[in-house]
Amino acid sequence: MFAISWKRIRNQKFKSVITIIAMATILLLTSYGIQASKETQVIVMDNLENYSRGxxxxxxxxxxxxxxxxxxxxxxxxxxxxxxxxxxxxxxxxxxxxxxxxxxxxxxxxxxxxxxxxxx
Structure with missing residues (x-):
């Protein structure tokens, strides 16, 4: 089974490389998006706490x-x-x-x- 998969990957190098790049890109962008969202939340809360006049x-x-x-x-x-x-x-x-x-x-x-x- 593994031999068939490996043979298919070798024979369809372009598709395999594009699939690996796409998966890595999705993983990196998802991680970046989650981090940016959390950082934005921290910045907003900090601004509300420090700069709102109460x-x-x-x-x-x-x-x-x-x-x-x-x-x-x-x-x-x-x-x-x-x-x-x-x-x-x-x-x-x-x-x-x-x-x-x-x-x-x-x-x-x-x-x-x-x-x-x-x-x-």
Whole structure:
């Protein structure tokens, strides 16, 4: 059986060489594609973790508007706007915006909320 296979390979050298090259190419490109896909995933996750803005530079809210969780943790949750109570007036916002040490003061309205699922 092996002798017949070997004889066929020798007699059809061009087809055999092309088949071997094609198989090797498929194997190499598949491996490269899987590696590139994994590397891209790592780069995207790294960019999301390092360059997404989640922390406030400064958060201005009226006195007494801290939640129980904020009191307990002594911090404001990431990307947390508010619980629907309190807020500053337009006049207070204008005063903050015109302060010489404030670069940007943007009013923010909370219309709802969403839960972010962890990326895999």
């Amino acid at each position: 922390s406030y530079d400064i958060l201005v809210r009226p006195e007494g508007s801290r939640t129980i969780i904020e009191e307990h943790l002594q911090t404001v949750e990431e990307n947390y706007i508010g619980d629907g109570t309190g807020g500053i007036s337009i006049a207070e916002w204008e005063k903050i915006k015109n302060h010489p040490e404030v670069e940007i003061a943007a009013p923010v309205a909370s219309l709802g909320y969403f839960v972010v699922t962890q990326l895999r």
